[in-house]
Amino acid sequence: MAGLSPRIYCTLALFLSSWTAVYAEITVYSQRPLGQAANTASGAAATNTAAAAYDTTVLNPPPLPDPLPATQFGVQLQNSAANVQGLSIPMSGAFWGFSIEMSVANQVLGRNATFIQVPFLNLMSNLAERAGYVRVRVGGNTQDFATLSDDLPDGKLLQKENVNNTNPTQTPGIRFTSQLLYMMSNISSLTNVRWYLGIPLNETANLRLQIAEVGEPILGDNLLGWQIGNEPDLYLRHLHRDPGYGPFNYFGEFGDVKNALGSSAAVNKLIGPSVGSGDWSPEQVWDTNFIPQYQANLGALSVEKYPDDNCFALYGTGHKVVYQDVFANYLTHDGPKSFIQPFLNSTAIAQTFNKPFIMFETNTASCGGFPGVSNSFGSALWALDYGFQMAYSNFSSALLHVGGQNVFYNPFTPPPTSQSTFHEWTIGPVYYSTLIIAEAFGKSNQSRIIDLNTNNGDAHTPGYAIYDGDKPSKVALFNFMTDPSGANDYTANINIGGSQLGQPNGTPAQVKVKYLAAPSVAEKFNITWGGQTFGEHFASDGRIKGSMQIQTVTCDQTANTCAIKVPAPGFALVFLTDDPATSSDATPATFSTTALTKTVNTALADPTEVATSNGHSGKTFEKFRSTSKGSVPNGSVSKRTTGTDVFAVGAAVALALVSL
Ligand SMILES: *[C@@H]1O[C@H](CO)[C@@H](O)[C@H](O)[C@H]1NC(C)=O
Ligand SMILES: *[C@@H]1O[C@H](CO)[C@@H](O)[C@H](O)[C@H]1NC(C)=O
Ligand SMILES: *[C@@H]1O[C@H](CO)[C@@H](O)[C@H](O)[C@H]1NC(C)=O
Ligand SMILES: *[C@@H]1O[C@H](CO)[C@@H](O)[C@H](O)[C@H]1NC(C)=O
Ligand SMILES: *[C@@H]1O[C@H](CO)[C@@H](O)[C@H](O)[C@H]1NC(C)=O
Ligand SMILES: *[C@@H]1O[C@H](CO)[C@@H](O)[C@H](O)[C@H]1NC(C)=O
Ligand SMILES: *[C@@H]1O[C@H](CO)[C@@H](O)[C@H](O)[C@H]1NC(C)=O
Ligand SMILES: *[C@@H]1O[C@H](CO)[C@@H](O)[C@H](O)[C@H]1NC(C)=O
Ligand SMILES: *[C@@H]1O[C@H](CO)[C@@H](O)[C@H](O)[C@H]1NC(C)=O
Numbered sequence: 283m284a285g286l287s288p289r290i291y292c293t294l295a296l297f298l299s300s301w302t303a304v305y306a307e308i309t310v311y312s313q314r315p316l317g318q319a320a321n322t323a324s325g326a327a328a329t330n331t332a333a334a335a336y337d338t339t340v341l342n343p344p345p346l347p348d349p350l351p352a353t354q355f356g357v358q359l360q361n362s363a364a365n366v367q368g369l370s371i372p373m374s375g376a377f378w379g380f381s382i383e384m385s386v387a388n389q390v391l392g393r394n395a396t397f398i399q400v401p402f403l404n405l406m407s408n409l410a411e412r413a414g415y416v417r418v419r420v421g422g423n424t425q426d427f428a429t430l431s432d433d434l435p436d437g438k439l440l441q442k443e444n445v446n447n448t449n450p451t452q453t454p455g456i457r458f459t460s461q462l463l464y465m466m467s468n469i470s471s472l473t474n475v476r477w478y479l480g481i482p483l484n485e486t487a488n489l490r491l492q493i494a495e496v497g498e499p500i501l502g503d504n505l506l507g508w509q510i511g512n513e514p515d516l517y518l519r520h521l522h523r524d525p526g527y528g529p530f531n532y533f534g535e536f537g538d539v540k541n542a543l544g545s546s547a548a549v550n551k552l553i554g555p556s557v558g559s560g561d562w563s564p565e566q567v568w569d570t571n572f573i574p575q576y577q578a579n580l581g582a583l584s585v586e587k588y589p590d591d592n593c594f595a596l597y598g599t600g601h602k603v604v605y606q607d608v609f610a611n612y613l614t615h616d617g618p619k620s621f622i623q624p625f626l627n628s629t630a631i632a633q634t635f636n637k638p639f640i641m642f643e644t645n646t647a648s649c650g651g652f653p654g655v656s657n658s659f660g661s662a663l664w665a666l667d668y669g670f671q672m673a674y675s676n677f678s679s680a681l682l683h684v685g686g687q688n689v690f691y692n693p694f695t696p697p698p699t700s701q702s703t704f705h706e707w708t709i710g711p712v713y714y715s716t717l718i719i720a721e722a723f724g725k726s727n728q729s730r731i732i733d734l735n736t737n738n739g740d741a742h743t744p745g746y747a748i749y750d751g752d753k754p755s756k757v758a759l760f761n762f763m764t765d766p767s768g769a770n771d772y773t774a775n776i777n778i779g780g781s782q783l784g785q786p787n788g789t790p791a792q793v794k795v796k797y798l799a800a801p802s803v804a805e806k807f808n809i810t811w812g813g814q815t816f817g818e819h820f821a822s823d824g825r826i827k828g829s830m831q832i833q834t835v836t837c838d839q840t841a842n843t844c845a846i847k848v849p850a851p852g853f854a855l856v857f858l859t860d861d862p863a864t865s866s867d868a869t870p871a872t873f874s875t876t877a878l879t880k881t882v883n884t885a886l887a888d889p890t891e892v893a894t895s896n897g898h899s900g901k902t903f904e905k906f907r908s909t910s911k912g913s914v915p916n917g918s919v920s921k922r923t924t925g926t927d928v929f930a931v932g933a934a935v936a937l938a939l940v941s942l
Contacts, residue, residue, distance in 0.1 A: 333687040335695040335708060336819050339654035343764035343803045343851075344610035351740040353772040356843075357757060359858075361779035361788045363749040369730040371633065373673050375413025375723040378665075378716035380693060381643040381681035383422040384480075385456055388440040389696050390684060391420075395464035398472070401707040404824025405694055407473040412720035415474040417506060419642065419681050420466070425480035426512055426522070428456040430492040439465065463493075463500040470504040477501060478553065478642075478681075480509035484522060486535045494548040507551040507581040509642065510539050515560030529555075529562050533570040540579050551581035556642050558585035564628040573635050582678070583632050584642040589621050592690075593649040605652045612646065612655060612664040613762040613803055615744035618671040629676040638678035645683045645712070651691030657710055660762075660803035661691070663853060665715035667760055670746045673723075674733045682712055697820055706823055709816035711809055714798060717826075718811060721796075722758060722855055726750055736774065743772055743848075754778055754788070755859050763850040764802045770850040775843040778858070787842040790858060795833040795846060798853040 332338070360366050382390050392398035409416045434441050439462045443455035469475050479497055482490045494508060514532045517523040523531070536554055543549040554576075555567040564585055573580065590608060594600045611617050625639075632639035646656040646664065655661060665682065672680050682693050693713040697705035723729040728751045736745035742763050748756040763770045778788035796812040807818045813831030816822045835856075837844035848854045 333698065334650055334653070334690045335687045335692055337653045337657060337690055338806070339605070340806065341606050341609050341654035341658070341804050343660075344613055346763055346765060346770065347742055350770065351737050351743050351772070353770065355737045355743075355772070355774060357734060357736055357745060357747075357759075357774045357776045358780075358783070359747050359754045359757070359776065359778045359788075360783065361754075361785045363730060363752045363754075365783075365785075366732055366747075366749065369732050369749060370674050371676050371678070371730065372727055373723045373729045373731060374679070374727055375720040375725055375729075376409070376415050376417050377413075377673055377679055377723055378669050378719050379417030379419070379679060379681045380716075381419040381422065381683045383683070383685055384420050384424040384428055384458075385422075385440070385442060385454060386684070386686045387420050387458075387462060388438070389686065389699070390694075391462075391469065392465050394437065394439050394461045395468050398465060398469060399696060401694070401696070401822060401824035403469065403473050405707075405709075405713070406469070406475050408717060408824070408826065409720050410474040412717065412725075413723065414725040415476050417478065417679055417681065418475050419478035419480075419509070420462075421478065421480040421509055421512060422643065422683070423512055424454065424456050425509070426482050426484040427454065428458060428480075428482050428493065429490055430496060431457045431459055434459055437461075460496050460500065463497045467500050467502075467504065470501070476504050476506045478507050478509060479505065480512060481539055481548075483511045483514070483535060483539070486538050489539060489542050491539075491542055491546075494543065494546060498547045505548075505551070507553045508548050509553045509556060509584065510536050511554060511556060513556055513559050513586055515555075515557040515562035519560065529566045529570050529572075532567065533572055533575070536572070536576060540576065550579055552576065552579045553582050553584050553640070553642070554580070556584045556586050558587040558625070559648070564625065568628070568631060573631070573637070577635060580635075580637055582638040582640050583628070584640045585625060585628070586641070586643040587621075588644055588646070588648040589617065590647040590652075591649045592647050592652055596649045603647075603652065605654050608647075608652060609655050609658075609660060609803075613660050614741040615667060615671075615760070615762075616741045617664070618668040621668075622671055622675050622677075625677070626675055633676060639676065641672060641677055641680035643681055643683050645691040647691070650685065650689040653690050654804065656689075656691035656712075657806055658803060659711055659800035659805040659809050659851065662711035662714045662798065662800075662809065663760060663762060663803065663851065665712040666718055666758075666798070666853060667744060669715060669719045670722075670731060670758060671733065673719075673731050674746065682716065694822075694824075701820075705820035707821075708819045709822045709824075711806075713816070714809060714811050718798060718853070718855060722748055722756055724750065724755075729755065737772075745774065750859075753859060755857075757846070757854075757856040757858065759846060759848045759854045759856065761848040761850045761852050762803070764804070765850040766801065768849070771852075772848050772850075774846045774848065776846060776856065776858075777842050780842045787839065789837050789839060789842045789844055791839060792834055792836050793844050793846075794857040795835055796831075796855045796857075797833070797849075798855075799849065800851065803851045 363369060390399065391402055406416045434457060440456060440458040443457060466477055479493060481494055497505060511532060518525070518527045532555060540549060540552065555564070555572065557564055557567060573583070590603070592603060594602045629639045645651060646661055669680060684692050684694065687695065687698055691710065691712065693710045693716065695708045695710070696702065697707065729748050731746050731748050734745045734747055737743040742761070744760050746758040747754055748758070757776055759774050761772060779785035780787050798811050800809045809815060811826070814826040814828040816826055835844055835846060846854055846856055
């Protein structure tokens with residue numbers, strides 16, 4: 283634990299032993315390869331000395347369930363959403379967004395307002411072109427200790443303060459300049475990212491509102507909301523409040539911030555209470571009259587929670603996790619269902635007040651995630667099912683947490699500072715899930731989803747239907763099993779309408795299918811979405827590579843069925859309509875990192891990719907081509923692109939590939 287003094291380490295160890303069942307995120311601020319201390323107890327776990335973000339542990343796929351689920355089953359859809367009981371509220375394709383720990387914003391977003399990470403722009407652009415925009419939060423534990431400064435040495439936009447913090451998470455103080463906010467604004471103008479920030483709440487008697495005062499005019503409509511308090515139900519345990527601190531105290535502090543903001547633009551987009559990981563249930567906060575009291579000020583209600591934690595590996599205390607054993611928890615539909623169940627009362631309450639309900643920070647497991655789990659194909663299936671399940675449960679949005687080099691679960695990781703001139707980014711399996719949900723819900727803001735309880739509710743073969751407006755638009759089918767023999771591939775026979783429902787047959791002549799595929803749930807790199815991939819460690823400039831493969835399935839219109847095969851493991855997204863409402867109308871930008879190592883780095887956009895890199899349904903499929911100029915990714919990616927297919931985004935913003 284380089285960087286942690288033995289004294290603080292001991293305090294931590296003693297302290298943490300008392301809250302092992304608490305699944306809050308603890309961002310580790312000192313660099314240490316998690317995989318080393320962690321006991322990878324099973325599977326083909328390799329000894330690994332790299333930073334957690336580049337962990338190479340490969341577990342064994344969990345054994346097949348006994349009894350095995352049926353490999354043929356029907357999926358009945360209605361002709362009209364009006365006939366469907368239990369559809370969710372309308373969803374945005376921007377459902378899955380990201381939560382970026384404030385202390386790593388200078389690694390992930392960029393160095394300053396004119397020096398922005400091009401791979402980050404591409405990763406956001408991929409989503410914006412599918413969903414219309416992307417939601418990104420810059421915050422976390424560090425937001426409560428952040429201070430806006432006029433200036434920092436060497437033109438830095440962010441700096442950790444080496445204060446001798448006594449709090450158990452050793453949360454550093456952060457100083458940042460308005461450059462951070464200008465950088466965010468410039469990112470929004472390049473690709474449609476909309477932001478959440480937080481107002482520091484470590485001292486309510488001495489509020490630091492400067493971030494809102496300065497941030498509102500810079501970010502304007504691209505500022506979605508201000509989080510007031512990050513996991514206040516953990517403040518006491520983290521020694522940030524005096525004994526006795528409870529939901530009513532938080533209620534009061536929320537009011538203090540509201541009053542201090544006066545009539546500022548920020549005052550009507552506050553977000554709270556962001557509990558769920560710690561000691562308070564959301565209901566305890568609702569019971570303070572929180573929502574009616576602040577109804578006019580609340581932009582959204584929020585919770586934060588991780589399904590498990592790896593704090594034992596970090597701090598040597600708490601519940602010890604055998605990674606091989608927990609892997610199966612992420613490979614069943616029951617996991618997300620039971621995890622979300624405690625929030626159903628709250629999502630219903632949020633609806634009665636017409637407030638969005640957001641999972642403000644989550645991922646596979648707090649304290650960095652699990653090697654071999656958080657970075658496997660299984661985690662991509664999990665994040666897809668979890669996302670769809672939250673949507674079906676009337677969450678409006680959810681943010682996947684992005685830590686630094688020292689976590690296993692990152693959706694994307696910039697290369698370590700020392701290697702950024704020759705290595706590219708590493709894209710985690712869960713990033714694919716965000717892309718797929720963006721495609722599934724699209725841009726209409728009218729997609730509603732239902733859990734189909736497929737295969738008699740079998741936990742290994744779940745499925746969902748999405749209705750766009752009144753019409754069935756997509757079917758999402760999962761197979762969590764791994765069986766290379768093919769014996770546990772299944773076929774779902776989709777019916778739309780039909781005489782058995784007293785409806786006309788609604789099954790189309792053909793449907794299009796895109797697969798999320800890998801040979802095993804344990805796979806780390808050979809992951810494809812519609813045949814395209816982000817490749818291995820250090821392999822990505824943020825663009826998905828390879829030729830897009832879309833399967834066309836001819837349906838049996840006499841029998842009124844479309845037979846969709848789903849391999850074990852795998853996920854299929856079935857596009858039922860050619861409805862142009864889901865097609866791309868915006869002009870997506872793709873930013874090409876054409877820089878050669880150690881030469882001038884200039885951000886470039888490829889105009890041809892504007893037309894070819896989207897991922898929508900129906901008529902637009904014909905236009906799809908490879909986004910990589912015919913080349914599949916190879917190792918750590920050629921840095922050279924041809925001069926003819928790139929041009930500068932325009933003179934206004936001179937971007938550069940960041941070398942941290
Ligand atoms: C932005 O960062 C780059 C790289 O560190 C540096 O060359 C440039 O001068 C900085 N620009 C400003 C305005 O600070
Ligand atoms: C932090 O603690 C160390 C050792 O107790 C001390 O030497 C140092 O001056 C302290 N730093 C600050 C910024 O207080
Ligand atoms: C709150 O955070 C600021 C900025 O890091 C720090 O200066 C201050 O001492 C903190 N206050 C408490 C009570 O921790
Ligand atoms: C981009 O950053 C520059 C430098 O800080 C700033 O002057 C400019 O206003 C920013 N542009 C936008 C659109 O925010
Ligand atoms: C839902 O939450 C409200 C507000 O806290 C509470 O009064 C009610 O009992 C809860 N209902 C259930 C079913 O938990
Ligand atoms: C989601 O909200 C809709 C509309 O209010 C409701 O019909 C449905 O039952 C809710 N779903 C869940 C899982 O609570
Ligand atoms: C969907 O909602 C977003 C966010 O409010 C908005 O920007 C967009 O214009 C909406 N799209 C449609 C088609 O209404
Ligand atoms: C990659 O995975 C696919 C299945 O998704 C498999 O067909 C292919 O052989 C695998 N390729 C390699 C190089 O392992
Ligand atoms: C991949 O890269 C290696 C090493 O640079 C090279 O030998 C090989 O030909 C490349 N393969 C393709 C398909 O480009």
